[in-house]
Amino acid sequence: MNWAIWAERLRVPICAALLLGAWQLVYALGVVPEKYFPSIPTIATAFWAMLNDGTVLSAWAVTFGRATVGLIGAALLGVALAIISDLSPVLSRGIRYISDVLQPIPPAAFVPMAVFMLGLGTKLYAFVIILVTIWPPYLNGVAALAGVGSVQLNTGRMFGLTNWQLLWQVKLPAALPEIFTGIRYAATISLIAVIVAEMLAGRDGIGFMIFKKAFALRTPEVFGLMFLVGLNGVLLNGLVNLLRQGLTGWHIKMMERPE
Amino acid sequence: MAKFIRRAVLGGVLSGVAIATVLASTIAASAEDTKVRIAYFLADSMLPALYAQEKGYFAAAGIAPEFIAVQGGPAVVAAIASGEADIGYSSPVPPINGRLNGVPIKMFLQLSQEVDPDKKYTWLVASGASGIKDMAGVKGKKIAFNANGGLCELMWCDHLAATGLTIDDVRPVVLPFPEQEAALEQGNIDATCAINPFYSSISGNTALAPVTIAAGTLHDLTQPLMNDALFASDDWLAANGEAVVKVAQVMDKARHELLGNRAALEGAAVQFMELTPEAAKAFNLPIVKESMAITGADVQRILDAMIATGMQPGPLNGADFVAEVKY
Amino acid sequence: MKRETRIALLGLLVPLGIVILWQIAALLQKTPLFPGPGKVVVAIWDNYPVILHQLGITLRRASAGFAVAVVTMIPLGIFLGRVRVVGKVLEPLMDMLATLPPPAIIPLVMLFAGTGDWAKIVIIAYAAAVPLLMNSYEASHSINPMLSRVAKSLHLSRLETMRLIDWPSSLPMIATGARLAIASSLLVSVTSEMLLSTNGIGTYLQRSQENFRIDAGLAGIAFISLAGVLVNAGVFRLEKKWLFWHYRDQRPAE
Incomplete structure (x- = not known):
């Protein structure tokens, strides 16, 4: 299975080739006029030009920075809520009511209403990102904390740990892998939320750039930016995976099973 | 234990909110008087403002404008309503709808018009x-x-x-x-x-x-019809009469320059609207009236059309939507 | 049971407190652009026939999109999970497609599917596809090796293994994926209607905002949220009913 290992190592270029190839095929078939569905070389040229004048990099930094800061904030808040829920059944129920009600609301629905109250700046982004990104870490956190085995807890108690110590030293580490699954999911959501907010109400970042290029009828640039957004997802997932390996490496090692 | 944590968390959240509020209000208070934040929806007739900024005409008049590009008329009104911007630029319909729904804003300048036979945009x-x-x-x-x-x-x-x-x-x-x-x-x-x-x-x-x-926006364009407007909140207009006049004077100067200098106009179209140089060759500023002043009658025509087509229930008075400026 | 009820009631104080804070904030602001819960209730009363009608259209679209995703993505996910190499290699592609926000792909979808129902159904299916694909992929490639060994020692045929071992053991995870997918179909159906507006609750929201009727818009949002709560509760009950064995096994020994 030598080729399989190579295929796995080269999976990013393979995926890129597949995607670009499929795009080029649709282009070659001519289903849609070239004006609206430009070829990959055209898109690449346009993207290269944006890369050279520096606009795309600064916009990318803004968007990616926002998504990352938002993700960290939302993850911390979500885990904090999960811990509060673990400590008090009443608050747990109360927070659950709120999450049930807020979760089904799409960010795109919030943005137009929220701009009137929060303006078009940082407050808006913070609000939108946290509102949609907080739930996966929170829900996974609650489930994971509740799922810590009674054997582990009793062992901890036997060692005379206080409730706080039990939380920090037994429960949280045991729950961390599941929490990270939630954070990974949240990473995607936070990126989407930032771009949606930028497209609907922003004044900078990749989302706004897409909007602006579309209004200048620069279709190749628009698609170039769209590919960049997709690439962001791969990047953000990679970062979260790295962090997970750093924080919960022991768990991954233990989970590696012989084939 | 749990009770204590609950209290601590609540306290933390509340004090956080309090600090944020205080910070927000200090930032707002420290803004300088001559600073004017302009939220706009990019359109042809906004070019003179961007051009004037580039040329330093605003600075020369003692105004420090900050331009905020947003995605549409309602977003411009939202920027004014939330205090994010001082002056807004869009088509006249969003500020009209805004005022009818409780956003206290008035239009004070118009930048473009349409009229028979061929000035239609x-x-x-x-x-x-x-x-x-x-x-x-x-x-x-x-x-x-x-x-x-x-x-x-x-x-x-x-x-x-x-x-x-x-x-x-x-x-x-x-x-x-x-x-x-x-x-x-x-x-x-x-x-x-x-x-x-x-x-x-x-x-x-x-x-x-x-x-x-x-x-043309309306089928009857025998008289010029205003196509856009600069607007601001009633409070801001009342407190910044001098700045409004200065903005108008700067805009006036830039408009005259662009109308008189084809190369400068095309350059601005390429620079600010990202038009290709070929597209810029066909570009024209949609200006019919030399004066940018708005009267109640200008707005009344739009209101009447909105009422006639059922977009708004009448009757409405155009003068309520206008703050006249002499520059 | 008594304690449960007490917790449920006391818990209500948290959202209640937030609603009160919201009302106070709204009273302090005194602008119709920051309506309090009172105004929203009035708006709900004024607009509920329209909202319910539009919401019905949206829910029909969301179900259609979800159905398309279920039919195509669960088999694909199981296939990718089974044929490991392909799945592993395609992971970055899945990551990439998962991060494309609906507003960014809408112009692309419009080129091929137009502006009508089909365009929206495609976008909804796309959004629902991600969790379904991911979860059925994860589920089928991470089946406990112990179970496979049991199957081997029982000399089960390939088909029997799939029916008796693989399917039930990946079902809970696929169910989780389905739950997430239902949630995203709802979310994205609203978004797609806001961006390609013809009708539906998303269009209603868009119209409210562009006419500065924030209270009416929030009333619409309240109904979206209510629909979400009801759908989620329904799904949860079905899951409990059909996967009772899984929940029974999951409960820690007491």
Whole structure:
């Protein structure tokens, strides 16, 4: 299975080739006029030009920075809520009511209403990102904390740990892998939320750039930016995976099973 | 234990909110008097402002403008309502709707107008494949406009009414300008309301065989019709009378320069609107009246059209929406 | 049971407190652009026939999109999970497609599917596809090796293994994926209607905002949220009913 290992190592270029190839095929078939569905070389040229004048990099930094800061904030808040829920059944129920009600609301629905109250700046982004990104870490956190085995807890108690110590030293580490699954999911959501907010109400970042290029009828640039957004997802997932390996490496090692 | 944590957490959250509020208010208070934040929806007639900024004319008049590009008229009003911006620029319909719904804003300058016979800057255009030849032909067809409650919706309503139809006789879909040409060509819509640069792109597309079925926001354009407005909140206007006059003077100077200098105009179109140099050659500022002043009568015409087409219940007084400025 | 009820009631104080804070904030602001819960209730009363009608259209679209995603993505996910190499290699592609926000792909979808129902159904299916694909992929490639060994020692045929071992053991995870997918279909159906507006609750929201009727818009949002709560509760009950064995096994020994 030598080729399989190579295929796995080269999976990013393979995926890129597949995607670009499929795009080029649709282009070659001519289903849609070239004006609206430009070829990959055209898109690449346009993207290269944006890369050279520096606009795309600064916009990318803004968007990616926002998504990352938002993700960290939302993850911390979500885990904090999960811990509060673990400590008090009443608050747990109360927070659950709120999450049930807020979760089904799409960010795109919030943005137009929220701009009137929060303006078009940082407050808006913070609000939108946290509102949609907080739930996966929170829900996974609650489930994971509740799922810590009674054997582990009793062992901890036997060692005379206080409730706080039990939380920090037994429960949280045991729950961390599941929490990270939630954070990974949240990473995607936070990126989407930032771009949606930028497209609907922003004044900078990749989302706004897409909007602006579309209004200048620069279709190749628009698609170039769209590919960049997709690439962001791969990047953000990679970062979260790295962090997970750093924080919960022991768990991954233990989970590696012989084939 | 749990009780203590609950209290601590609550306390933390509350004090956080309190600190944030205090911080926000200090930041707001430290803003300088001459700083003017202008939220705008990028359109042709906004070019003079961007050009004046580039040339340093605002600075020379003691004004430090900050330009905030946003995605549409309602977003501009939102920027004013939330205190994010001082002056807004959009088509006149969003500030009218805003004021009618409790946002205390007034329009004080107009930058562009339309008038018969050929100074018209909005178009209704159909694809050849739709078989539409004139306004009467749109009955039962799929038509598009860029946003609810905007100039384009008003345009459709007004021109439909002039042919004895209403918006209920067509199938409307709200579609952003950039997507309209593709939708026309792919047969997803039959006709749309377009502005430049989209209209010139559509009308130059031979594969589409476009048919222009109407021009000008209202069917009756014997008198000039205001096409856009600068507006601000009542409070800000009351407190910054001097700054408003200065902004008007700077805009006036920039408009004259651009109207008199073709090269400068094309350069600005390429720089600020990201037009290609070829597209910029056909570019013109949509200016009919030399004066930028707005009167109640200007707004009244739009209000009357909105009432006649059922977009707003009447009666309404145009003067309520205007703060006149002498510069 | 008594304690449960007490917790449920006391828990209500948290959202209640937030609603009160919201009302106070709204009273302090005194602008119609920041309506309090009172105004929203009035708006709900004024607009509920329209909202319910539009919401019905939206829910029909969301179900259609979800159905398309279920039919195509669960088999694909199981296939990718089974044929490991392909799945592993395609992971970055899945990551990439998962991060494309609906507003960014809408112009692309419009080119091929138009502006009508089909375009929206495609976008909804796309959004629902991600969790369904991911979860059925994860589920089928991470089946406990112990179970496979049991199957081997029982000399089960390939088909029997799939029916008796693989399917039930990946079902809970696929169910989780389905739950997430239902949630995203709802979310994205609203978004797609806001961006390609013809009708539906998303269009209603868009119209409210562009006419500065924030209270009416929030009333619409309240109904979206209510629909979400009801759908989620329904799904949860079905899951409990059909996967009772899984929940029974999951409960820690007491």
